[in-house]
Amino acid sequence: MDSLRRGRRRIARLTAPLRSRFASGRAARARAADRRPRYDAHGLPIFEEAPGEPHRAPHPGPDGSPDAVAPASGPHSPADVGDVGAAAEPAPGASAGSSAAHPVPTADAGTTVHHSTAGVLARPIYTGFMFTVGVGLALLLFYIGQSNTQLLIWIGAALFIALGLDPIVRGLERLALPRPLSVAITMLGFVGVLAGFLAAVIPVATRQLSTFGQSVPELIDDISSSDWFRRLDETLGLQEIVDRELSRFVADPTAVTDALGGIFGVGAALLTTGVGLLVVLVLALYFLASLPTMKAWAYRLAPASRRPRLQHLGDRILDGVGQYVIGQACVAVLNGLVAFVAIRLAEVPFGALLAVVVGILAFIPLVGGVTGGMLVTLIALTVDWQTALTFAVVYFIYLQIEAYFVSPRIMSRAVRIPAAVAVISVIAGGALLGILGALMAIPLAAAVMLVIREVLILHQDRR
Structure with a gap:
């Protein structure tokens, strides 16, 4: 036993320097870990109080949160330090690492150090790289969007149609039908109604358009021989101006080529429209x-604590858009039918073609029906003023009935925004994307107003 004890003591004496070296290495690594800056989940540095360092209370930032570190009164506050160098010295008992990680305001500057600024200054290369990557991604997205404007318009139109048909699908689901069957029934009904409408209207519209094209010379002769045109011709010399421009057009070969190019451009536009219609229907x-799956994935991008609120607002916005699309479609159909009846009563030529134009323009909220009525009234003036007056009285009386009785009932569950906001939104949307932009402008404006009312205003009220 004595020999065993002596052996253990000898081993302990021999390994004592090695164990001391290992212990000092662990202490050095621990001190290095204490000096290493740590960051929270938002990428901001975590400051810790070092032993013996005076306490610095958190200073509220602009939004009321502890955004900055303000010096408290103590032996090392700037008020008690005579020069800048003394103000920058660490407190007694604080290590060099904790002094570097915890910024102390100087007496010369008298400013506080914000967490966000400290995070940027602590990692300048990383911040600069991420800023460059963000700018590059923004430019790439802008280039992709600019190069695929037509595709984005088709996607927006398809999504708008899907949101408009979703209330019908959910209504069929409430009748205990599975969603795939409900989607199939809804799309077949939509395509069937669209095909039936086109099959009924296109032949009549084509025939009347051809008749209108053939009657253009006669119409020009009637206008030329009218009394009011003769008076204008005597005053301004209109006939001479028209003859000179026609002669110049016929004598210029490039003008004829441009006209033929315009005809081929119309054919290409019709082909593109057909392809676009097919793509929009498939999308x-x-x-x-897949609308429920798309909404679920979109809601999961938000934090779990805010997900129920986001889902509530998102469902309200999407339901309002769907009800608005259905309501606006009903209003447009009623406009087209009333316009057709008024055209028949007034005996305005090309009734079916003009009724289709009025129905399409009625999809534009607020101003579409008025624009269509004014267009038909101007065409009716080519017959006589009694015909134009008859149509205008019937159609514009209906527009008043629609504004006060029909639209409020149809749009009661859709969107509610002030009239001024609606007009501005329609004008802006029409200037950007035409009829589709004008149609999408009001629900988008309603969504923005809902977010402002339910999020921003409530946040301001709680402050």
């Missing part, structure tokens, strides 16, 4: 079938 089918 609308896919969007309608």
Whole structure:
């Protein structure tokens, strides 16, 4: 036993320097870990009080949160320090690492150090790199969007149609039908109604358009031989101006070439419209079938604590958009039918073609019906003023009935925004994307107003 004890003591004496070296290495690593800056989940540095360092209370930032570190009164506050160098010295008992990690305001500057500024200054290379990457991604997204404007318009139209048909699908689901079957029934009904409308209107509209094209010379002769045109011709010399411009057009070969190019451009535009309609219908089918999954994934991008609130607001916005699309479609159909009846009563030529134009323009909120009525009234003036007056009286009386009785009932569950905001939104949307932009402008404006009312205003009221 004695020999064993002596052996253990000898081993302990021999390994004592090695164990001391290992212990000092662990202490050095621990001190290095204490000096290493740590960051929270938002990428901001975490400051810790060092032993013996005076306490510095958190200073409220602009939004009321502890955004900055303000010096408290103590032996090392700037008021008690005579020069800058003394103000920058660490407190007694504080290590060099904790002094570097905890910024102390100087007496010369008298400013506080914000967490966000400290985070940027602590990692300048990382911050600069991420800023450059962000700018590059923004430019890339802008280039992609600019190069695929037509595709983005098709996607927006398809999503708009899907949101408009979603209330019908949910209504069929309440009748115990599965969603795939409800989507199939809704899309077949939509395509069937669209095909039936086009099959009924296109032949009549084409025939009347051809008749209108053939009657243009006769119409020009009637206008030229009218009394009011003769008076204008005597005053301004209109006939001479028209003859000179026609002669110049016929003598210029580039003008004829441009006209033929315009004809081919119309053909290409019709082909593009057909392809776009097919793409929009296919995309609308896919969007309608996968709309619940798309909404679920979009809501999961938000934090779990805010997800119920986001889901509530998102469902309200999407339901309002769907009800608005259905309501506006009903209003447009009624406009077209009333315009057709008024055209028949007034005996305005090309009734079916003009009724289709009025119905399409009625999809534009607020101003579409008025624009269509004024267009038909101007065409009716080519017959006589009694015809134009008859149509205007019937149609514009209906517009008043629609504004006060029809639209409020149809749009009661859709969107509610002030009239001035609606007009501005329609004008801006029409200037950006035409009829589709004008149609989408009001629900988008309503969504923005809902977010402002339910999020921003409530946040301001709680402050």
